[in-house]
Each structure stands twice: as structure tokens, then as C-alpha cells.
Amino acid sequence: MELANGTAVQEFILVGFDVGRQQRLLLLGFFTLLYLLAMAENITIIALVHLDTHLYRHPMYILLRNFSWLEICYVSTTVPRLLFDLASSHKIISFSSCFLQFYIFFSLGSTECFFLSSMALDRYLAICHSLRYPQVMSPNFCFALVTGCWVLGFVTYIVPVTLISKLSFCGPNIIDHFLCDPGPILALACPPLPNAPLISLIFMDVVVIVGNMLFVILSYGAVIVTLMKNSHQGSRLKSFSTISFHLMVVTLFYGPAAGLYVMPNGKIDSNVIKVVTVFYTSGTPFLNPMIYCLRNDQVKNALVRLWRRKTIFLKRKVTV
Numbered sequence: 479m480e481l482a483n484g485t486a487v488q489e490f491i492l493v494g495f496d497v498g499r500q501q502r503l504l505l506l507g508f509f510t511l512l513y514l515l516a517m518a519e520n521i522t523i524i525a526l527v528h529l530d531t532h533l534y535r536h537p538m539y540i541l542l543r544n545f546s547w548l549e550i551c552y553v554s555t556t557v558p559r560l561l562f563d564l565a566s567s568h569k570i571i572s573f574s575s576c577f578l579q580f581y582i583f584f585s586l587g588s589t590e591c592f593f594l595s596s597m598a599l600d601r602y603l604a605i606c607h608s609l610r611y612p613q614v615m616s617p618n619f620c621f622a623l624v625t626g627c628w629v630l631g632f633v634t635y636i637v638p639v640t641l642i643s644k645l646s647f648c649g650p651n652i653i654d655h656f657l658c659d660p661g662p663i664l665a666l667a668c669p670p671l672p673n674a675p676l677i678s679l680i681f682m683d684v685v686v687i688v689g690n691m692l693f694v695i696l697s698y699g700a701v702i703v704t705l706m707k708n709s710h711q712g713s714r715l716k717s718f719s720t721i722s723f724h725l726m727v728v729t730l731f732y733g734p735a736a737g738l739y740v741m742p743n744g745k746i747d748s749n750v751i752k753v754v755t756v757f758y759t760s761g762t763p764f765l766n767p768m769i770y771c772l773r774n775d776q777v778k779n780a781l782v783r784l785w786r787r788k789t790i791f792l793k794r795k796v797t798v
Contacts, residue, residue: 490576490666492569494560494656495752506564512760513557519767520546523777530780537615538600542770544624545593549763552586555579556657556759563656576658581639583657583759587735588682589631591690594728596623598697601724606704638682641675642667654748659755661738662748683739691732698725723769730765734758 495505527533527543559579563569571579603611642660648668655662660679664671701721734754771777 489570489572489651490658490663491652492559492563492571492656492658493652493654494563494569502564506561509557509561509564509760512764513553513561516553516760516764516767517550520549520763523767523771526777526780530783532783533777533780535617537617537620538597538604540617540620541593541597541600541624544627545590545597546767548586548589548593549766552583552590553760553763555583555586560656571658576653576663577639577643580642580658580660580663581635584635584639584660585632587631588634588686589627590731591686592627592630594731595690595693595697596627597724598694598728599623601721602697602701605701634682634686638675638679641678645671645675655755656752657755657759659751661751687732687735687739691728691736694728694732698728727762727766727769730762730769731758 495502497505523546524543527539533539556579559571600615603614607614638660642663645664646668647666651666653659653662653666664676698721702718705718705721734757738751738754
């Protein structure tokens with residue numbers, strides 16, 4: 479971990495978005511609004527599922543509540559640092575902070591892959607094995623599934639991140655990104671790069687992203703086949719509507735992730751990489767709550783029940 483002149487690397491410089499002051503202020507306002515909306519939406523879902531007895535013990539909403547917690551952590555790993563860099567000229571990040579962000583960012587992304595697979599499993603069991611669904615998707619099983627997603631997500635990238643942090647860096651220590659991403663970090667490492675860090679990172683990317691993506695595709699494929707064979711037209715259309723929104727969330731996440739971390743991206747312009755990264759780090763945590771709940775009658779009814787309870791409580795308080 480030393481520069482070519484023998485000085486140890488203690489910090490990196492995040493280039494971020496190379497724009498003028500006026501454009502930087504516009505981006506600051508835009509990302510601040512996006513961040514606040516994403517936080518508000520996901521907190522609302524968590525509160526709604528927690529407070530509504532109809533949703534609290536339902537397997538799908540147990541997963542959705544934890545998924546919202548994940549989205550809050552995910553967006554908070556990168557956006558506050560991005561806002562700080564946009565608001566000031568200080569773009570320096572310490573070596574340890576950089577690799578901590580790298581680890582947490584990839585661990586949360588890996589956890590999201592496992593959660594999307596869990597949600598696909600839930601829909602598969604609910605539609606393809608509806609009679610056994612209440613027994614299989616018990617609260618204990620849901621708890622184990624949620625715990626497994628978090629544990630697997632944070633165990634997966636320990637080895638790759640540790641190996642990359644042990645590399646020697648020859649400088650300059652400038653990361654052409656707004657976060658600590660492996661591509662720009664590896665570009666600063668002294669050649670020749672050892673095989674172990676690269677192989678472990680690529681292996682985990684392929685296993686986590688491609689493996690979970692295939693599981694999701696197979697699960698929803700089985701769901702679609704079952705709906706085509708066994709459902710009446712009315713229930714089929716309603717189920718397809720729900721599944722289509724789930725598939726939209728999956729596409730929004732796996733499309734950019736596969737393009738950046740599985741496919742070769744050496745020829746992709748750095749500005750394109752930044753825009754795509756912004757989309758799945760800031761855009762998807764904002765869009766996912768809307769997509770999952772926009773056409774969900776149970777969530778709408780829960781919102782109505784919560785509003786009525788609040789209205790009655792306020793009336794009683796005013797009366798007293």
C-alpha cells in the first residue's frame with residue numbers, strides 16, 4: 479500500500495461529477511430531494527407493516543419490511559457522501575473509510591440479491607404450492623430466510639475486499655468515481671496485479687449476481703406457467719399485475735448490476751458508469767417502494783386503516 483515514491487497511501491481523492499458550480503448545486507438539490515423521498519417512502523412502508531395487524535405477520539410483508547430497511551442502509555451508504563462532496567470542495571476520503579464503504583456497499587448489494595430471490599421464492603410458493611404455503615412460509619421460516627439474507631450478504635465479500643485492500647498502489651491516488659468502486663480502485667494498483675483478488679471478486683460477482691438472477695428467472699417462470707395453466711382469467715390478470723411489478727424491480731436492479739460487475743466494462747466511459755451507478759444507488763431505493771406498493775390493494779387498505787385510526791385518535795384528543 480505504497481506510492482511509487484515510497485509514501486504510504488493514506489487517502490484517496492474522489493473525482494465525483496466534473497461539472498461547474500451551478501450544475502453542482504443543481505445536482506446537490508436533486509440528490510437531496512431524491513434521498514429524502516427514498517428515506518420517507520421506505521420508513522413509511524416499515525411503519526405501515528409494523529403497525530397494521532393484517533400485514534405484520536404476512537410472509538410477503540415481513541420480507542418487504544426488511545427489504546425497506548435494506549434500501550435505507552443502501553442509499554445511506556453512498557448518497558450522504560455524494561452530497562457532502564457536492565456541497566464542498568473536500569473530496570478526500572481516507573484509505574480505511576474508502577474500503578469500509580466498498581465493503582458495506584457490496585455487502586448490501588449482495589444482500590439485495592438474496593432478498594430478491596427470497597421474494598421470488600415467496601411468490602413461487604404462494605402461487606405454485608398454495609395449499610402448503612401457510613405451513614412452509616411460517617414466521618420462523620421467514621425469520622430464518624431474512625437472517626440468511628443479511629448474513630450471506632455480509633459474509634460474501636469479506637475475502638475479495640480484504641485481498642484488494644492489501645494490494646500495493648502506485649498512484650496517483652485519484653478515484654474517477656463518486657464512491658469507492660472496485661474498478662477505479664484496481665486501476666490505481668501497481669502492475670502486475672496478483673490473480674487472487676481479481677479471481678475472488680469476479681467469482682463472487684458471478685455467483686451472487688448471476689446465481690440469484692437465474693433463481694429469480696426460474697421462480698417467476700414457474701409462476702407464469704402455473705398461472706397460465708390453472709388460473710381463471712380474473713385472478714390470472716391480478717396475479718400477472720403483481721408479478722409484473724416484482725419483475726420490474728428485479729430488472730431495475732439486475733440490469734445495471736450485471737452490466738457493470740459481470741460484463742466486461744473496460745471500454746465504458748467513466749461518466750456513463752457514474753450515471754448508471756447513480757441510478758441503482760439512488761434511483762432504485764426511491765422507485766422500489768412505489769413499484770411494490772403502487773398497485774397493491776393490501777397496502778392501500780392498510781394506509782386507509784392507519785389514516786382512519788389517526789383521525790379517530792385526533793378527534794378523541796380534541797374532545798378530551
